[in-house]
Amino acid sequence: MSDSIDHTLRGSWAPSGAGAAPLSAHAMRWLRQRIGLSEAPTPAVPPSLIDVSETALPQVVSSELVALLGENHVLTETGQRLGRAGGLSYGDLMRRRGGNGVAVPDAVVLPADPEQVQRVLELCARHDIAVVPFGGGTSVVGGVSSLRGGKVAVIVLDLARLNRLVSVDPVSHVAVLQGGMRAPDAEALLAAHGFTLGHFPQSFERATIGGFAATRSAGQASAGHGRFEGMVEGVRAATPVGEWRLGTAPASAAGPDLRQLAVGGEGALGVITEVALRVRPAPVHSRYEAVVLDGWQVGAEAVRTLAQSRTLADVTRLSDADETEVGFEFSGGMKARALRTLLRGRRMHEPCMLVLGWEAASRRELDERRDATLRALRRFRPVRLGGKVGESWRANRFSGPRQRDTLLDHGVCVETLETATHWAGLSELRSAVRAALLRTLEVDGRTPIVMCHVSHAYETGASLYFTVLAGRDQQDPLGQWQRAKQAATDAIVERTPGRAMGRGTLTHQHAVGTDHQPWLADEIGSVGVQVLTAAKKAVDPTGILNPGKLVDRWQEE
């Protein structure tokens, strides 16, 4: 079994030059049989044919930006603007493939440092120009769509040049990184000092430090290293009303933790230019392995036991039977058959794979932690597939997204959504979302594949991450997904009407962006909306920052 499932499918990596990855012939045959595939591939429209209007940026603004940043850092050519036009949701990709309906910025600017970011915001505030902060561009919820919010023009503020490791404090284990630094560069620079962040979401190859912070990212190793917001010691952000610096200590009781307001602001409450982060000594020893448990209920109970006895592996990832099956098939026909035979022999009726990964500073620590995990798992009767399968998962954990273009070429509706809730309601919520997706994605009598995994377990609950593979509704491909998203999200937020506690959260790791806005009030209440709106007005009185995302409901004109 090579690369497993959802990370097969997220995002189009093509723009970064990594290129699409093919699926095996067996996987294609199997998919054709299960959900149907287009007979002939339908590739994306080439960029030159995408409908892009002329830049609407007033000449005076353009001149001032050039004077501030230099000619090379104010980009207005069509290709450059297209390259930062939106993120990687199914809708984004389908619009880009089709060549129309793409919201394209009027210019892209590349400031060199936090001071220049601050001055760009002040300049844009003065001229009432909308600004979309842009890191890796990996948002799958419309978080970087170039919406104008009623302004005359919108620019993308690309943070690519803010890629410095500002400082490393080896005594306190704190590193200050600039917001535009890509995650792999951060890991490489920290490794030279013997440290790691340990944050590995599937977007790792392209995502940035500022993006992680602005969206409260969670990574594949969050069981061990915590969510990104938990690593944030301090934040430096530019806002139209001035610079904002927060964070003087690991913890404080000086009123509400405003770091947690700056973090999660999605570029609508400021542009994160620097982040002080807790780092850890880079692990010297690691071990990844896979076990199979019999059925979702047993698997979820096993992961709950690990979380509540604090014996989770740093990576703890449970796939349901559908996701496990797809993982088997995508790893090749022979492997799939061999695995099925093995598991039938061990009386596994509904195999659910659990990937476990430990990373540690010493062999002893690794062994002790691994022993504790496996000891706690014993009563759930796991079948151990061993280290090879686990290491293979690790080796391929970022490569999957490149296969997404191949699937899109072949007429597959491929998308993901996610939530989290408390353990007591987890399986019920999974069933409800699954039913909503199965019902709404069916086309021409072909049942879609709906997979689910838990990748983030807490003492009190866990995340649920759904990946769908469905035959595409050729008449209305965007509507097909929108209906599914609507039904699934309704199931998530409305599951227990009238009670805030015990429902699913609108999003556990993908953020709000444009796509989740219609449900935000369900999550935070009308008082929450008022508070967030007030905070937004305080830092961005004229609403130039990332219009239409998170808090406001402005629509693109």
Next chain:
Amino acid sequence: MSDSIDHTLRGSWAPSGAGAAPLSAHAMRWLRQRIGLSEAPTPAVPPSLIDVSETALPQVVSSELVALLGENHVLTETGQRLGRAGGLSYGDLMRRRGGNGVAVPDAVVLPADPEQVQRVLELCARHDIAVVPFGGGTSVVGGVSSLRGGKVAVIVLDLARLNRLVSVDPVSHVAVLQGGMRAPDAEALLAAHGFTLGHFPQSFERATIGGFAATRSAGQASAGHGRFEGMVEGVRAATPVGEWRLGTAPASAAGPDLRQLAVGGEGALGVITEVALRVRPAPVHSRYEAVVLDGWQVGAEAVRTLAQSRTLADVTRLSDADETEVGFEFSGGMKARALRTLLRGRRMHEPCMLVLGWEAASRRELDERRDATLRALRRFRPVRLGGKVGESWRANRFSGPRQRDTLLDHGVCVETLETATHWAGLSELRSAVRAALLRTLEVDGRTPIVMCHVSHAYETGASLYFTVLAGRDQQDPLGQWQRAKQAATDAIVERTPGRAMGRGTLTHQHAVGTDHQPWLADEIGSVGVQVLTAAKKAVDPTGILNPGKLVDRWQEE
């Protein structure tokens, strides 16, 4: 060694009926020699002699409150109003002892449930009456002072009747508790279900769940159980603009974590009526012990090593040499001599005591964790004092505050303050604060005792908790402490001008209240002040909630 140090000194427990506790004759002799004591005790003025003005609550408001809550739950007698007049700072206690300058509320109301709390707020908003939410009344920063904020009257909203355990979810390990529940009651009710919160600040005996949440409390076992805000899964709060419910999952990426705004609101952003909390199985096994390390630097380095190798005991508490000495002397003359002899024999020049406490579900887990801690400590050459000293610390950890009245009677200036910072600057910050306190508290050539401990260690830094015992400036007792507080806090927040990261935080566990407000802008910046002010206006447009605390600078008329 019995009860050790700072918890000897915090708060006057007398109002709750527990009564003052005497200090041993040896301790009194030792103190007299070190800092001087009044020859004759000067007890507090009896309540009947305290200057209390007539209630200013308009009759119409009083009638409406009685109609809403019933006659027995609207208290206007002088004694009842005095009983909720302010908290337990040195200033609060000295004013109360002297009998004048006490800000007394015009009435005390006791709603029965969250709905009644909501209606009280709406009623008070309608009549423009100030409301001070009141839990255990243990604030040491003026957080529950009955300030009017320019309103015609101020009432205390005592949450004592909101003392229900609303629900326990044994699968998710989540319990919903009402805001007015006292911590010991919460532990007792949860214990019946096999759970614990594990939150044991020194205020434990009187503090409430809502108070913990509203002030971002940290407890003595926070190394193991985390700070209180980290246990909060959900919040229900009443505000003048409506009820607010937050929290649907252990974690979310649905924008900023507004729970962290509700938590830490100090009654100025809403009244917390219910909190959903992560609970843990009550530990079956525990072990407390004490070791001594040679000097502050060695001690701090040892605790840093534990924190960064994640081998902290659940309770990890390092006292500096002064605090260790006071602890020895307060435990009795013979014990002090014996300990000094023992440690001299082991070539300890500057003994610093480290209390360690582990709590675990199984003997095996306890042994493994204790072994890991002690293994990591070995290279710091600890002298082990054994379990008896550790268990004695545990047994007495809440009893100390009762000794404070005895010290006040004998003319001692006794107070605490605290901060936190990153490891790299910890010792420098300790020296700076210590110097400021020693300089400002000296009276008539008598050097004060300034003690310090680390009770909360994180991977990136730690708290510093200072306790002072000084001869009282009889001419200007309040001014004496105010000057010391000013100098110490300036040292904390201004240590590294121009850099937000790397300074000390204004407060690690005591909150802002009135006393820390002058420095809040240093901590959160002018943008932070604008955001917090905007949030305050959104939930409390007319400013009736806890005037003069946290965010606004209104002064008592």
